[in-house]
Amino acid sequence: MREARFVKRVHDIVVHLTQQQKRSVMLAVDLVLVVAAYLFTLAVQTDAGAFFASRDWWLGLPLVLLFTTAISSLLGIPNIRLKAYDVSGMGRLAVLAGFVALCSALLHGFARADLPLGTHVVFGVVYLLFTALSRIVMLEVLLAVYRRHGHRRRVLIYGAGKTGTQLAIALSTHDKIEAAAFVDDNPTLQGLRVARLPVHRPVDLPRVVEEMQIDRILLAMPSLSKPKQIQIARRLRKHGVEVQSLPSFAQLVGEEPLLEKMAPIPTNELLGREARMRATPQGMSSFSDRTVLVSGGGGTIGSELCRQILGCKPRKLLIFDISEAALYDVEKSLAPLAAEADIEIVPVLGSVAEERLVQQVLHRHHVDVILHAAAYKHVPLVETNAVSGFVNNVLGTWVLARAAREAGCARFILVSSDKAVRPRGIMGASKRFAELIVQDLAQRSPGTVFAMVRFGNVLGSSGSVVPLVQEQIARGGPVTLTDPRATRYFMTIEEAANLVLRAGSFAKGGEVFVLDMGQPRKVADLLRQIIQSSGYSVRDKDDPDGDIEIEIVGLRPGEKLHEELLIGEGQTVTAHEKIFRAQEAGLSEHEVAQAMRMLQDAAEDWDEDEIRAIASRWVEGFVEVEQRLGEAAGGPVAR
Structure with a gap:
């Protein structure tokens, strides 16, 4: 002592x-x-x-x-x-x-x-x-x-070659990180000492990690292909330690500090569960040799939908987006894939709320399938722009869905959100309204299959938690968190697009499809994981000398402490073991028609108060902001 x-x-x-x-x-x-x-x-x-x-x-x-x-x-x-x-x-x-x-x-x-x-x-x-x-x-x-004094993190270097040796030498004088040993597949190196560190066999890894109290493994084998690195990293993570990849030594001689060059290996680990998707979905005849339109095709989900649809061999792919820059980028990136598969891509610039444009596009190109992913999704922005949010998300769905029925489209699949379930904000209310529209049309459109797919936060999408936190880390912090109790369902971009295509392929009409996303994750835990996988420590009361602070910023308008996936209690299985069909009541045809007349009048008058009043009347669980001010701490989310 x-x-x-x-x-x-x-x-x-x-x-x-x-x-x-x-x-x-x-x-x-x-x-x-x-x-x-x-x-x-x-x-x-x-x-x-x-x-x-x-x-x-x-x-x-x-x-x-x-x-x-x-x-x-x-x-x-x-x-x-x-x-x-x-x-x-x-x-x-x-x-x-x-x-x-x-x-x-x-x-x-x-x-x-x-x-x-x-x-x-x-x-x-x-x-x-x-x-x-x-x-x-x-x-x-x-x-x-x-x-x-106990402030050094012990790391194991996987690979005792040139890059690993240089890394060990560089870390030998680091005041916060200590290289403890090497692990290498090369039998000629095993048992030797390289850069004053012992070289162990991969089979000894569990014992080495436990005995040497290893906190992190640095994968110093840049010559391997990315798939090989990911396979090795996945195997190493089973030992309960973090794994990071290291660029080649030639990349480490720039001006940036050594540790800032270390990039986390891209994996699905942030999900906190196994990914739910297959590389080549079965039953994709619904898209094969068909003309498919993806609204919002320039967005994160929309562009991934377009990429996966090309693998289904459609006859033609229409990419519909309101953003010129996003439309240009997605067409440019998909053009080589489409040319190789001899698939025509048609970019359409405009809003889905423009009725004449929508009708003209559907009839001119004889569209068979519509995947509707166009929506304003950023909760605080839509909360302060309620009329614009409802015009785009609700009236846009109303225009596109009715035009699809009139044009004789075979399928219309709405991409929805868990924020539509008992929403606390305008964005969620607008998405629930869109669901109600699709549910109503599904009951009286025998020629068109209407269905919707609902899922949680998409990791890596624009404005979502991962890129925002990485940007905050790059600026030196702090990383913002709305509430330490907040939880969210998370999925990858590939999972989200795969789910939409699978559900769309076996939809019969009127279904609300939901993915089995496991248990919701605490956003605070996710933030800590992102910070640590970036090579930094969290600054808090337990480690006041840490690198990045997590700052609690409080409730943002329109957000909930915990998101939900189901409105009702019942759900049934589908052809996919991880996709369920929710059994939820909707509005009658008369109620939908009445609500849409009221919304159109409010939009023409640009009456935000009326928009909120309509949402309070027709959307289950939604209450106006003034009525929520007295509620107990609600919560914030991740992004």
Whole structure:
């Protein structure tokens, strides 16, 4: 206990030293070593007793110390950090030792002190050895203090090749990360020591991780293909440690610090469950040799839908989007795939709420299947732009769905959101209204199959939690969290698009399809995982010296503490074991018609209060903002 307190005291002293104080300490050490080297040289080179008795050494030594101070400062030796010493730093020490020996010889000559020339040469060599040894000792002591104080993260390097070796050398002087050992598949390296670290076999990994208390594994095999790296990383994660990939050494010589170059391997680990998708869905004849239109095709989900649809071999793909930039980007990225498969891509620029444009497009291209993903989705933005949100999300669905029925389209699949379930904001209310429209048309459109697919937050989509947090980390933090209790359902972009296509392929009409997404995740846990997988630590009360702080910002307009996937209690299985059909009541034809007349009138008058009143009347669970002000802490979300 006493030793631990001593180590902590030393650590605190070192950490709180200013740069000027550190320079003064280094200079003082060099001056003390001048005296030590001088006395040592006299003791082994001369009759020390007679020389000291003559007091001639008092004449030269003080001036040697004075010149040492001047020369050391001129060479910038006190400014060199201990862990930055290399050949150049040692070279400066050699120059200093040479000047010190020269000054000693000249000063003793002027003072007529009887010392042989060889004694001054030995003095310079001894001084060089003392200063070099002092740097090594001080660095080892400093690293030992950091280790004992418990702030260093222990890592295992997978791959003892050039990149791994350079990484181990770079980490050898890092004050927060300690490389403990290597693991390598090469039998010729196993059992050896590389860069002072032992090389273990992959089969010994569980034992090494447990015995050495490894926190993270760094995959230092950049020559492997990405799929191979992902396979290895997936295997390594089974041992309960984080895994990061490392770029090639050639990429590490840029201006950015070493640890900032480490990129987490792209996996589905953030889901907290196994991904629910298959690479090539069965039953995709609904899209094969058909003309398919994807509204919102320039968005995150829409563009992935377009990419997966091309794999179903449609006759023609129409990409409908209101954003010129997004439409240009998605067409450019998909054009090579479409050309290779001999599939025509037709970009359509405009809003799905433009009735004449929608009717013209559907009739001109004889559209068979519509995947409706066009929607304003950012909760706070839609909350403060209620009329625009309802015009795009509700009236746009109303226009496109009715036009699909009139044009004789075979299928219309609405992409919905878990925020439609008992919504607390305008965005969720607009998505629930869109569902009600599709449910109503499904009951009286025998020629067109209407269905909808509802899922949770999509990891990596624009404005979602992952890219936003990564952007905040890149800025040095803080990372914002609305409420530490908030939970969300999460899925990947590929899962979301795959679900839409699968559900759309076996829809019979009127269904609300929901994915089995497992248990909802705490957003706070997800944020911590993203921060740590980026190579940083979370700054909190347990680690006040951490890198990135998580800041609680409070409830944002329109958000809930916990999202839901089902409105009713009942659900049935489908042809896919992870997709369920929710049994939910809708509105009657008369109620939908009445609601749409009211919405159209409110939109023409741009009456936001009326929009909110209509949503309160027709959407189950939605209440106006004023009625929610007295509710207990609600919650925020992730993005």
